[in-house]
Amino acid sequence: xxxVYNTLTKQKEEFVPREPGRVSIYxxxxxxxxxxxxxxxxPFITWDVIRRYLEYRGFEVQHVQNFTDIDDKIINVAQKxxxxxxxxxxxxxxxxxxxxxxxxxxxxxxxxxxxEHIAEIIDVVQTLVDRGYAYVMDGDVYxxxxxxxxxxxxxxxxxxxxKAGARVDVNDRKKNPMDFALWKAAKPxxxxxxxxxxxxxxxxxxxxxxxxxxxxxxxxxxxxxxSDLIFPHHENEIAQSEACTGECFAxxxxxxxxxxxxxxxxxxxxxxxxxxxDVLTHFDPxxxxxxxxxxxxxxxxxxxDDKLAEASRALGRLQNTLEAVRGYTKQRxxxxxxxxxxxTEKLEQVIDKARVDFxxxxxxxxxxAQAIAVLFDLTRDINTFIGNSRPVPEPEFKxxxxxxxxxxxxxxxxxxxxxxKEDHDANLELVENLMQLVINIRQQARQNKDWTxxxxxxxxxxxxxxxxxxxxxxPRWKKK
RNA sequence: GGCGGCAUAGCCAAGUGGUAAGGCAGAGGUCUGCAAAACCUUUAUCCCCCAGUUCGAAUCUGGGUGCCGCCUCCA
Numbered sequence: 001x002x003x004v005y006n007t008l009t010k011q012k013e014e015f016v017p018r019e020p021g022r023v024s025i026y027x028x029x030x031x032x033x034x035x036x037x038x039x040x041x042x043p044f045i046t047w048d049v050i051r052r053y054l055e056y057r058g059f060e061v062q063h064v065q066n067f068t069d070i071d072d073k074i075i076n077v078a079q080k081x082x083x084x085x086x087x088x089x090x091x092x093x094x095x096x097x098x099x100x101x102x103x104x105x106x107x108x109x110x111x112x113x114x115x116e117h118i119a120e121i122i123d124v125v126q127t128l129v130d131r132g133y134a135y136v137m138d139g140d141v142y143x144x145x146x147x148x149x150x151x152x153x154x155x156x157x158x159x160x161x162x163k164a165g166a167r168v169d170v171n172d173r174k175k176n177p178m179d180f181a182l183w184k185a186a187k188p189x190x191x192x193x194x195x196x197x198x199x200x201x202x203x204x205x206x207x208x209x210x211x212x213x214x215x216x217x218x219x220x221x222x223x224x225x226x227s228d229l230i231f232p233h234h235e236n237e238i239a240q241s242e243a244c245t246g247e248c249f250a251x252x253x254x255x256x257x258x259x260x261x262x263x264x265x266x267x268x269x270x271x272x273x274x275x276x277x278d279v280l281t282h283f284d285p286x287x288x289x290x291x292x293x294x295x296x297x298x299x300x301x302x303x304x305d306d307k308l309a310e311a312s313r314a315l316g317r318l319q320n321t322l323e324a325v326r327g328y329t330k331q332r333x334x335x336x337x338x339x340x341x342x343x344t345e346k347l348e349q350v351i352d353k354a355r356v357d358f359x360x361x362x363x364x365x366x367x368x369a370q371a372i373a374v375l376f377d378l379t380r381d382i383n384t385f386i387g388n389s390r391p392v393p394e395p396e397f398k399x400x401x402x403x404x405x406x407x408x409x410x411x412x413x414x415x416x417x418x419x420x421k422e423d424h425d426a427n428l429e430l431v432e433n434l435m436q437l438v439i440n441i442r443q444q445a446r447q448n449k450d451w452t453x454x455x456x457x458x459x460x461x462x463x464x465x466x467x468x469x470x471x472x473x474x475p476r477w478k479k480k
Numbered sequence: 481g482g483c484g485g486c487a488u489a490g491c492c493a494a495g496u497g498g499u500a501a502g503g504c505a506g507a508g509g510u511c512u513g514c515a516a517a518a519c520c521u522u523u524a525u526c527c528c529c530c531a532g533u534u535c536g537a538a539u540c541u542g543g544g545u546g547c548c549g550c551c552u553c554c555a
Contacts, residue, residue, distance in 0.1 A: 158483085204553085255555095265554090458516090469516050
């Protein structure tokens with residue numbers, strides 16, 4: 001049973017999909033007006049793992065994530081650069097994919113863009129006007145929050161309370177300061193589309209209602225994003241969608257905590273942000289993933305280079321073990337030997353237990369921090385086994401190492417970790433052979449107790465970024 | 481002012497009312513020619529404070545303190 005914390009009910013609930021075996025997910029995407037920073041990336045890493053886990057558990061997942069490609073900020077950048085808004089949006093959508101691909105984030109099934117769904121948006125707005133939830137004012141269309149009984153149910157706000165100390169503009173044409181724009185009348189020089197209310201463009205919140213309803217229908221399963229979207233964005237989406245359809249909009253609302261810097265929210269306006277592309281020049285993408293996943297998705301996560309470096313060392317421990325295991329699985333042995341001893345059976349049990357514990361952790365509101373702890377426990381057991389298992393017969397040992405590699409890949413794959421590095425080096429085989437040669441020469445020196453030569457080789461290789469380890473099972477080398 | 485969240489070792493961090501996971505860093509040891517990696521031991525009589533419920537609370541309730549976020553664009 002999978003349980004999730006639902007912002008709507010403020011408690012953990014059992015997850016029951018709308019349709020058995022299928023899960024629908026809508027995640028609020030980005031406004032493409034510059035490169036994504038790691039705060040932006042957090043929900044996408046989170047949802048990538050949620051999706052991978054649901055798929056692992058056998059669900060067929062439909063994952064939709066929008067691009068807000070019409071927006072003041074895009075228009076501003078376009079004007080500043082003297083380019084069309086489409087060019088800006090296209091450029092940063094491309095940049096978005098580049099960064100997210102680097103982080104091994106699976107692509108959503110649909111990436112709807114606002115600019116390609118104007119007709120659907122106009123339909124929803126028109127329906128809201130027809131049903132009396134919206135009013136037209138000089139080419140603008142506003143949503144009238146007083147008309148929707150459930151207004152505030154997601155964010156826990158009460159309209160009356162918000163008016164008191166509200167920081168909202170009063171001097172406009174809205175009936176209530178909390179009313180928000182569904183459609184904005186065109187201003188000179190801005191992109192605009194024809195509508196029943198004249199030329200204009202969509203308001204911010206309406207796109208997600210129109211597009212999620214189009215691709216996922218009413219009452220879809222998961223709606224997610226950063227917790228700064230709870231109000232007003234998601235509150236307004238609910239108001240629009242439920243007023244429009246008369247049905248439940250989305251059933252489970254999941255929200256990420258923020259990434260902070262020195263305990264302050266990372267944000268573009270504060271200027272304290274780190275771009276994904278910049279971080280990836282210093283750290284492996286898996287380190288960033290591991291760092292994000294080492295804290296539960298709802299908790300705040302403080303970012304610094306030191307903390308990333310710590311994550312890198314921790315992940316390195318897991319990778320060391322996996323590399324060691326892979327050293328024995330050049331030839332896979334998938335068949336269980338007829339005869340096994342106690343050590344084999346114990347390791348098999350450890351592996352099965354890891355799978356169960358991992359799922360238990362993930363079932364509990366996608367507790368990746370706990371799931372990672374399971375991987376560390378598994379790692380220790382495998383290391384201990386390798387250290388103690390020299391008398392184990394070869395086929396049996398290889399079988400177990402194959403099992404060990406598989407469980408690492410199976411569980412790590414859910415977190416998007418341990419992807420085999422695509423080594424595009426055409427000289428790969430040559431490098432392998434040369435390394436073997438160098439290692440053989442060094443071994444020769446070691447046998448002759450020529451430590452000077454042996455250490456010289458090791459030191460020189462280290463300067464080239466290659467680590468030599470003399471394990472009890474023989475020398476091993478690795479990059480970095 | 482309204483609403484919400486968080487406070488667990490040097491640091492990061494999980495924790496379902498039953499007596500504190502995991503990781504990083506540190507210390508000691510085993511292994512090693514020396515290292516590295518790995519393994520073992522060790523590091524919170526205690527979970528911000530106070531009161532309460534309970535046989536029993538880090539976990540529940542009330543009060544306080546501190547920090548953060550949202551209420552304006554924001555992942």
